[in-house]
Amino acid sequence: MKKFLAILSVFIFFSTGYCTTSISDYEQAKRAYESRDFHTALEYYNIVIHKEENNIDAYCGKGKTQIELKQYSEAIKTFTKVIELEPNNIDGYMGRAIAYAKKSNPDHVKAKADLDQVILIDPKNYEAFETRAMVNFELKDRENAYIDIEE
Numbered sequence: 001m002k003k004f005l006a007i008l009s010v011f012i013f014f015s016t017g018y019c020t021t022s023i024s025d026y027e028q029a030k031r032a033y034e035s036r037d038f039h040t041a042l043e044y045y046n047i048v049i050h051k052e053e054n055n056i057d058a059y060c061g062k063g064k065t066q067i068e069l070k071q072y073s074e075a076i077k078t079f080t081k082v083i084e085l086e087p088n089n090i091d092g093y094m095g096r097a098i099a100y101a102k103k104s105n106p107d108h109v110k111a112k113a114d115l116d117q118v119i120l121i122d123p124k125n126y127e128a129f130e131t132r133a134m135v136n137f138e139l140k141d142r143e144n145a146y147i148d149i150e151e
Contacts, residue, residue, distance in 0.1 A: 025051070029061055033068075041065045056085055063095045067102065075099035093118045094128065101135060108138045126151070 023031075029044030045062035048055055059082045066075035076099045082092030097114035100107045112135045118128040129151040136145035 026055075026058060026061075029058070029065075033061060033065055036068075038065050038068045042069065054085055056082055056089065059085070060089075060091045060095065063092075063099070067095065067099055070102075072099045072103040076103075088121050090118050090122055090125065090128075093121075094131070097131065097135075101131075101138070106138070108135050111135050112139065 025044050025047045029041050029048060032038070032041035032044060042062065042065045045058050045065060048058040049062065052058065059078055063075045063078035063082065066072070066078060076096055079092045079096035079099065082089050083096070086092065093114040097111040097118070100111035100114065112132060115128050115132040115135060118125050119132070122128070129148045133145045133148035136142070136148060
């Protein structure tokens, strides 16, 4: 009986993943992103999204990666998906605002609208105020840019 319990314990230990050496696709994506291997990161984020179509973290990572690859239109679509899945997701609005602002033909009005939404959700988000100040300068709205800087 003791031998059976020992074998059973070993089986349970290995089958529950405690001793696994494989790294999840999501972790692979994050590691590739951190290593600035953006093409590989994008591949892994796409694999994760294919397996888990509502994985918000994977969509956010994919959008950030697309921004790094200067794929701004694709990033806008990706961050829009984040917002569809989770309407109050600050990362979705921030990412989309940055993508709008960095496009070859920037859409500062849409960027500002997304930043307004971030500030509505989180009134103490200083990164949003700082980014909106820069967008306001681009829109030649100096008065509101200075107000945002003071926030």
